[in-house]
Amino acid sequence: MQSTSKYICATILIAAIVAIANANSSRTCYSCSGADCGRTTKSVTVQCFDSLDYCVTIFDKFNVVQKGCSINLPIELRQRCDANTAECHKCNTDRCNNLGQANFMCLECDSEKNADCANNPTAIAATRCSAPTAPNSYCYVKSANNVVSRGCATNIADQESCLKDANCMLCLAGDITNCNSVNIGDMSAAQRTLALNSKFLFNLQGKK
Structure with missing residues (x-):
């Protein structure tokens, strides 16, 4: 019984360490949606939950419609990134999603x-x-x-x-x-x- 308790405690501790490590190594991305992306006075950043996640900017032609962590994108917008279209900019450093569409x-x-x-x-x-x-x-x-x-x-x-x-x-x-x-x-x-x-x-x- 005692060994089982120690095992559970060790498992919880390892999970906590992994969670902290992910939080410390995860990306920080600019974040906005819709009209907020056009407000020059509003600059918001978010920290991605998963250390393997990356920053994205989604465009409608040249107009920015959403920024943030890729995992938070609606499915219909994430498909633009999965298809590697010009209407998705993907990057892997902190606050890197500040560029316009590739053809701009x-x-x-x-x-x-x-x-x-x-x-x-x-x-x-x-x-x-x-x-x-x-x-x-x-x-x-x-x-x-x-x-x-x-x-x-x-x-x-x-x-x-x-x-x-x-x-x-x-x-x-x-x-x-x-x-x-x-x-x-x-x-x-x-x-x-x-x-x-x-x-x-x-x-x-x-x-x-």
């Missing part, structure tokens, strides 16, 4: 630091943008005071600021590869107007 890539540069940004943008490799909080995912190119800058416009404030600036243009990353590689500094007013009406999109309520 823009040139990111500043001509003060890299002359190619203004004169030879096609020589610069596009980089993956961070997860957007706006409904649409845009790249931008801006010219101001003889300085050209290019990058990702991931929140509504940045997108609206660009819309109000005659020397800033937005484009949808999913439509054209390296869409913000246009040389706006060399454009005339007429050419810029043509670019605005064709290659670039200025309606934030447009294609999603």
